[in-house]
Amino acid sequence: MNSCCSPPWGYRRVLRIPAFRRFWLGTAASRCGGAFTAVALSWLVLDLAGPAGLGLLLLSSGLPLLVTGPVAGRLLDRFPARLLLGWDNALRCALIGSVAVALAFGGTGLVHVYAVAVASAALSSLTEVAESALVPHLVTDDDLEHANSLLSVNWEPAYVVGPPLAGLVVGVAGTGAALVVDAASFAAMSAAGFGLPGLPTRADRPARGSAALWRFPVALALTAGTTGFLFPGGVVEVFYPVHAQAGGPVLYGLLLGATGVGGLCGVLVGVPLCRRLPPRWRVAAAAVAGAPVFALLAVTPPGAVSVAVAGLASFLWGPYYAVERSAFQRAVPDALRGRVTGVRTALCSLGFPLGGAAGGALLAGTPTATAAPLIACAFGVVALVTTAVSR
Numbered sequence: 545m546n547s548c549c550s551p552p553w554g555y556r557r558v559l560r561i562p563a564f565r566r567f568w569l570g571t572a573a574s575r576c577g578g579a580f581t582a583v584a585l586s587w588l589v590l591d592l593a594g595p596a597g598l599g600l601l602l603l604s605s606g607l608p609l610l611v612t613g614p615v616a617g618r619l620l621d622r623f624p625a626r627l628l629l630g631w632d633n634a635l636r637c638a639l640i641g642s643v644a645v646a647l648a649f650g651g652t653g654l655v656h657v658y659a660v661a662v663a664s665a666a667l668s669s670l671t672e673v674a675e676s677a678l679v680p681h682l683v684t685d686d687d688l689e690h691a692n693s694l695l696s697v698n699w700e701p702a703y704v705v706g707p708p709l710a711g712l713v714v715g716v717a718g719t720g721a722a723l724v725v726d727a728a729s730f731a732a733m734s735a736a737g738f739g740l741p742g743l744p745t746r747a748d749r750p751a752r753g754s755a756a757l758w759r760f761p762v763a764l765a766l767t768a769g770t771t772g773f774l775f776p777g778g779v780v781e782v783f784y785p786v787h788a789q790a791g792g793p794v795l796y797g798l799l800l801g802a803t804g805v806g807g808l809c810g811v812l813v814g815v816p817l818c819r820r821l822p823p824r825w826r827v828a829a830a831a832v833a834g835a836p837v838f839a840l841l842a843v844t845p846p847g848a849v850s851v852a853v854a855g856l857a858s859f860l861w862g863p864y865y866a867v868e869r870s871a872f873q874r875a876v877p878d879a880l881r882g883r884v885t886g887v888r889t890a891l892c893s894l895g896f897p898l899g900g901a902a903g904g905a906l907l908a909g910t911p912t913a914t915a916a917p918l919i920a921c922a923f924g925v926v927a928l929v930t931t932a933v934s935r
Contacts, residue, residue, distance in 0.1 A: 555690050555693070563682050563740055564683055566739050567736055568695060569736060570733040573736075574633065574733040575699060576705070580709070580710040580722045581723060584722035585601060587719060588657065592653075592654055592657075601658065604662045608662055608666040609665065609668070609672070609889060613889035613890035614887050616670045616673040616886050616889070617677070617883040618882065618886060620677050620882035621881075621882035621883050625740060626737055626739070627738070628670050629734075629737025629740065631737075632667050632737070633731070633737055634734040635667055636668070637730035639663055640723050640727045641723070643660055647720035669886070673889050676869055676872065688874070689816075692866040692873075693811050693866040696865045710722050757891075760875055762875040763875040763888070766871055766930060767888045767891055768930075769929045771891055771892050772925065772929055778897065778901075779899045779903035779906065780838075780903070780919060781900055781903065782900055782903030783841075783907060783919065784799045787846055787850065799851055802855030803854050806855035806858030806859035808862070809859050811866060812862075818863045819867075823871070827864070827930045834860035835924055838919065839919075841854070842913045842916035868930075
């Protein structure tokens, strides 16, 4: 029986690999802790500096990847990954913990918070790049989709459960307590990083050829496609609260919860189905699958039906990141993967914030009934881009 179809689709097999299991559990803890910090710092800055200050915080948390992504890729190619991941997360534990300590001893200032946000975002590129660069060293080629699916799954519980729990902790125990949870999650990821086996570095496997992304047409097409996929994804993040306005914050919360549950189920169920397709069509199919369903929101009034539609669209888009990341990993030589992945991370980091800004401009003057099909068409363009060059 084909491994992609054998229950439970190879997930149990990759979780039996000690190094991957350690890395996966560490990233799971880190993602959930990150959700706590996102809520806690946003609430703290909103109280200290209002919406403008919050916008600056979000900008401070996003821009560093443009610079540090390529640097992280080079470091991962040259130095032991276990040490880089261990120290990256240990330093972020100390940074987040410093805000919690300052709050416990009388409060903190905006400069401190922004400095921590910038430094944490800059360091995070090591772990972000490592998710793509290291997995092929931890599992076999046939299990790439299974491993990347499990790493994608980490985002969904963090997205669904993390913010409500963080809000509860902030409300009951204060912002500092929520930050302590995140600091502890970074400590767990640090321990997982230090516990990884010694993996080959560039000194062990000399690189051949240039690491320029354009030298790998398939990797370049996938990077362009994912940047494109994140762009309408940013628009969607603006679309949902606008669509839910008539139903209030409860409906908005239900919409987000439905997308999280749908995405989680889509990763677990959809990736094995995508693997049945020819390799050239897998990523394109995952990119466009949810678009026709999402377009139905043009004629679906806010309410229970729109929640179901949003969940189904997220379910159909669920396999995208696992399938796309696996294709990218196969398209880049092992000795160059870290550096190429670093450049890719920097480029892809532009998609979501630019999409959010475009979504704000679009929905400021366009009704959701018109915006929904336009967004769906954007996902179709992404599918065309990845199909045009991928082999």
